Amino acid sequence: MHDVATEVTLVVVVGILLIGAVATIANRIGVAAPLLLVLLGAVIALVPGSPEIVVPPEVFLTIILPPLLYTAALRVPAVDFRRNLRVIGYLSVVLVALSALAVALVLQSIWPVIGFAAALALGAVVAPPDAVAATALGKRLGLPPRVVTILEGEGLLNDATALVLLTTAVAAIERPGSSEVEGAALVGDFALAVVVALVVGVVVGYATVLIRQLAGDRAIDTAISIATPFVSFLAAESLRGSGIVAVVVTGLVIGNRSQIRIRATRRAQESATWSTFSVIVENGVFLTMGMQLPAVIIAVDAGERHLAGVVAVGLLLCAVLLAVRLAALPPLLAWLRHHAGRVQRGHARLAERLDSVDTSTKRGARLRYAHIVRGHDITALRDQRLGWRDTLAIGWAGMRGVVTVAAVQTLPADTPMRAELVLAAFVVAIVTLLVQGGTLSFLVRALGVGKNASDRRRAELESLVGEAIDAGIEAMRREAEVNGIDEMIVEVASERMLARRDWAAHVAEVDPDDPSTDVAQISRLRHVAIEAERVWLDRVRRTGRFDSSTVAVAQRIIDREEIGLQADEDEH
Secondary structure, three states, rough: OHHHHHHHHHHHHHHHHHHHHHHHHHHHHHOHHHHHHHHHHHHHHHHHOOOOOOOOHHHHHHHHHHHHHHHHHHHHHHHHHHOOHHHHHHHHHHHHHHHHHHHHHHHHHHHHHHHHHHHHHHHHOOOOOOOOOOHHHHHHHOOOOHHHHHHHHHHHHHHHHHHHHHHHHHHHHHHOOOOOOOOHHHHHHHHHHHHHHHHHHHHHHHHHHHHHHOOOOOOHHHHHHHHHHHHHHHHHHHHOOOOHHOOOOOHHHHHHHHHHOOOOOHHHHHHHHHHHHHHHHHHHHHHHHHHHHHHHHHHHHHHOHHHHHHHHHHHHHHHHHHHHHHHHHHHHHHHHHHHHHHHHHHHHHHHHHHHHHOOOHHHHHHHHHHHHHHHHHHHHHHHHOOOHHHHHHHHOOOOHHHHHHHHHHOOOOOOOOHHHHHHHHHHHHHHHHHHHHHHHHHHHHHOOOOHHHHHHHHHHHHHHHHHHHHHHHHHHHHOOOOOHHHHHHHHHHHHHHHHHHHHHHHOOOOOOOOEEEEEEEHHHHHHHHHHHHHHHHHHHHOOOOOOOOHHHHHHHHHHHHHHHHHHHHHOO
């Protein structure tokens, strides 16, 4: 027992160190870390005496996937998600279903022996793009905010559609004497799963925010945050809902409600915790995938099918998936343009109704609020209108990843040509990461996608910060009048806030990524100052010149300064 525990601990520690090293190298050479990890894993698996790593797919789907999706959902603005819900729904439901069906038809024509149910099962496995890979790459490439939101939303919800399809197909495989997939039952199960998940996700999200507000200890707050995705997932699954959708909804609720309900320090702590988890687990799956690849190849090579033929089928499926995705986007673009006209006409009709309603009543206030929100929606969608360049970038950013690798291993052991299906799924995941993920940056630059996004963002910053500071100053003045605070104190506090507005105006006019700008230079100076403070404080701590509790307070002050600086840099 002791030897087993030691071996497991060693494997985990070495794996984390390898992930950190590879991620660092990948960032320096501009290569996607998952690709290097897959290759490294394959090399490790070929070394004599290397451990055999097998992660049960059930563990992945119930323990690993929920927190990964929860982490991604925390960062998605609810307003942007709502504005693009139609696009996200189309990509995560309709496109996934079409992709799975296309793959199933192609597979059945090539390997008729597997049957339609098994073919559809593999189609469901390879249909959903990865929830993390595309969005992380998209943000790094500077894609427009709307494109990033669409990719994030698609990645968060498409797994639910795929897993419902997979579950139905697997049930058909296991049903003796039948391989038919019942369409009506499939639609009914999906609708029930989504409705239950929405209710559970909202309830768990609001309850979690309330509980975390009442939690007085940071450690307890972190513990609650860690437990939240599992509570949401298990509650939804126990009620026949989609645990995946429930987790996503919970993350959206908490991510947006916590901005005003939970202190910044706790949110920073939560973000650091989940970011660390995501980096280790997401990359760990790719490392494990590489270590499993030789065994998958050996299993296929020992069968009746030639290895090259199976790989060719995997490459064909990549082409089918890309073709379906690209073909599905032009109709979406045309529909969005048509829908924009309907929204504008609806907004005009709402304005006419508002003219005849007393806005002092509750009904009038609701109509006025709806009119304002819809007006902002129209403006935002007009300013961020999707063009053919944006849709082409969305189409190309369809990399498969961890869900594909894990879900394919849930196929029953008696599935016809199971080894070949598993290898085909591996080929799809690796090739899409290599080809589409490796060339997306070139495509974005060639198309010029998002070249004006940063300019618009900086232009909005000055106005936004200015209005926020005006609201803050007005609140200070009211508070001073009520409590008899000296006017001089108010002026001092106001000057500090106005200085922040002036600085925001300056930031809006410069490129924050340029190391020669004032913004970058001040960040560098602040880093130097913080480091000097840390060294000085450490010297004082070791000499015992001040009381330890006093030193600890000073340490927290410096830490908060560093957290704020890091948050500013991450934003840019």
